[in-house]
Amino acid sequence: MEKYDLIVIGGGPGGYEAAAEAAAEYKMKVALVENRELGGTCLNRGCIPTKALLHSAELYRELKLHGEALGLTAVGDGGIDMSRLHARKDEVVDQLVTGVTGLMKKNKVKVYRGLGTIVDKGRVDVALSDGSSESLEAEHILIATGSVPSVPPIPGANSPKVFTSDEMLELDHPIKSLIVIGGGVIGCEFASVFSSLGVEVTIIEALPRIIANLDKEISRSLTQILKKSRGIDIHTDAMVTEIKEAGEQVTCCYKEKDEICEATADLVLMSIGRRANTAGLFSDATSPDVAGMEMNRGMVVVNENYQTSVPGIYAIGDVIGGIQLAHVATAEGRCAIAHMNDAPAPCDVKTIPSCIYTDPEIASVGMSADEAKEAGIPVVSKKYSMGANGKSVLSLQERGFIKIIADKDSHKVLGAQMMCARATDMISQFSQAIVCGLTLEDMARTIYPHPTFSEGIGEALK
Structure with a gap:
C-alpha cells in the first residue's frame, strides 16, 4: 500500500492547485486521483472552453456588425465553420491540460487515473482506468470532486434534444434556434455565444430577473442589451412545465403570468445550476465513521478550516456548496493545505x-448599495458611465458603467459593480482595495494610463 502525506481526490483547479502547493510549499508527498481529464470542469467543460467559444463568436459578430465602420471587409463568402470553431476550442483546452500535467510532474505529484473511493480515515482505494486497482494511505485526504450539471424532474427533460452545458460544448454542427432554461451566469454566457453566431435564442428564467444574484442595475442593463442588441427573447417569472419533441424540433411549455406559453427551437439548453459530485466517493466497503460524514442536501459539510466531520479529511470547492467558481475552489484549497x-x-x-x-x-465584488442598506451600513456611491471613456468609444463598446460603494464615514471601499469591456480583468483592483482596507482617496492617488478602459475607475473615483 503506497503511503503519502496527502491524497487529493479530484483534479480540477481546487484539487490540482492544492496538490501543487502542498508539494512545493510544504514538501508534502502528494497523490492526486482523477477519473477524467486533469483540469476538471473548469478547464475541460466550463470556464476555458466557453470563453474560447465566446471569443470566436464575438469576433465574428463584431466583424459582421462593425466591419465596414472599422474599415474592414471580409475576404470570400465569410460564415461560420462550426467544426473548426470547436477544433480551436479543443486546441486551447489541450494546451492548458498539458500545462497542468507538467505542473504535477514538476512538483512530483503522483497522478492516479481512476475513481477514488474513501474506504477509511487515511485510506483511499483507486479503481484505475486500466481495470486494475490500488490502495493508498495518507495522513490527510482532500475531497475536491467538484460538481455536475443539475437536471430538474421536468417531464421530457431526458429528451435527446435537451442538452446540459457539458453536451452543448460538444455541439459541432449549426443550429438555427435555441431555448435556454435558466438565466444565470451559464445560461447568459451560452445565450451570448449562440446569438453572436446568428442563432435565435430564447431565455426562460423562473426568477423575476436574469442574473438575479447580482446588482439590479446590472440585471436591467444586461436584459436591455440582450433584447435590443442581440435580439434574445427573455421571459422571467416563467416556470417550465414540460418539454416535448415536435418533429425535428423541441417545444418547451412554460407558465408566465398565469398563462401557458410555448417556445419551439432546434435544441434546449438546461442551465439551472450544478449539484455536488459525490458519485463513487463512498462505497459499501467504506467504514461507518467515513460513511457517516456530515452532509447537507448532497454537499459535504465543512468548518471554517475546510475540515469535514471526519478527522483528517478536508473538502473544498463545488462539492461543499457556496459560491461555485474555480478561483474560489483554488483559494479554499490553499487555505486547507495551510491549515494541515x-x-x-x-x-x-x-x-x-x-x-x-x-x-x-x-x-x-463585495457589497452592492442594496446589500449595504439591508445591513444598515450608510454608504456613498460613485458611478461613471463608460460611454464617455475614450477606449470604449474607439472600440465601439455598448453601454456600460462602473459603480463603487464605500463606507460613508471612513470612505473604505466596500464593493464595486462593473459592466463594461475588460470588467473581469479590472475587478481585481477593487478586490485588493477591499482586502487591504483602502479608501476612495487611496485608490484615487493612482494614475490610470490613457487611453484605457481602466481610466473609467479613475473617473468614477473623482
Whole structure:
C-alpha cells in the first residue's frame, strides 16, 4: 500500500492547485486521483472552453456588425465553420491540460487515473482506468470532486434534444434556434455565444430577473442589451412545465403570468445550476465513521478550516456548496493545505469577485448599495458611465458603467459593480482595495494610463 502525506481526490483547479502547493510549499508527498481529464470542469467543460467559444463568436459578430465602420471587409463568402470553431476550442483546452500535467510532474505529484473511493480515515482505494486497482494511505485526504450539471424532474427533460452545458460544448454542427432554461451566469454566457453566431435564442428564467444574484442595475442593463442588441427573447417569472419533441424540433411549455406559453427551437439548453459530485466517493466497503460524514442536501459539510466531520479529511470547492467558481475552489484549497500544516490562511476567502463573460463583461465584488442598506451600513456611491471613456468609444463598446460603494464615514471601499469591456480583468483592483482596507482617496492617488478602459475607475473615483 503506497503511503503519502496527502491524497487529493479530484483534479480540477481546487484539487490540482492544492496538490501543487502542498508539494512545493510544504514538501508534502502528494497523490492526486482523477477519473477524467486533469483540469476538471473548469478547464475541460466550463470556464476555458466557453470563453474560447465566446471569443470566436464575438469576433465574428463584431466583424459582421462593425466591419465596414472599422474599415474592414471580409475576404470570400465569410460564415461560420462550426467544426473548426470547436477544433480551436479543443486546441486551447489541450494546451492548458498539458500545462497542468507538467505542473504535477514538476512538483512530483503522483497522478492516479481512476475513481477514488474513501474506504477509511487515511485510506483511499483507486479503481484505475486500466481495470486494475490500488490502495493508498495518507495522513490527510482532500475531497475536491467538484460538481455536475443539475437536471430538474421536468417531464421530457431526458429528451435527446435537451442538452446540459457539458453536451452543448460538444455541439459541432449549426443550429438555427435555441431555448435556454435558466438565466444565470451559464445560461447568459451560452445565450451570448449562440446569438453572436446568428442563432435565435430564447431565455426562460423562473426568477423575476436574469442574473438575479447580482446588482439590479446590472440585471436591467444586461436584459436591455440582450433584447435590443442581440435580439434574445427573455421571459422571467416563467416556470417550465414540460418539454416535448415536435418533429425535428423541441417545444418547451412554460407558465408566465398565469398563462401557458410555448417556445419551439432546434435544441434546449438546461442551465439551472450544478449539484455536488459525490458519485463513487463512498462505497459499501467504506467504514461507518467515513460513511457517516456530515452532509447537507448532497454537499459535504465543512468548518471554517475546510475540515469535514471526519478527522483528517478536508473538502473544498463545488462539492461543499457556496459560491461555485474555480478561483474560489483554488483559494479554499490553499487555505486547507495551510491549515494541515499549521500555517496561517494565505488568502481572504470572504472577498470573492464574480465575473460574467457576456458582451459587455460583468464583474462585481463585495457589497452592492442594496446589500449595504439591508445591513444598515450608510454608504456613498460613485458611478461613471463608460460611454464617455475614450477606449470604449474607439472600440465601439455598448453601454456600460462602473459603480463603487464605500463606507460613508471612513470612505473604505466596500464593493464595486462593473459592466463594461475588460470588467473581469479590472475587478481585481477593487478586490485588493477591499482586502487591504483602502479608501476612495487611496485608490484615487493612482494614475490610470490613457487611453484605457481602466481610466473609467479613475473617473468614477473623482
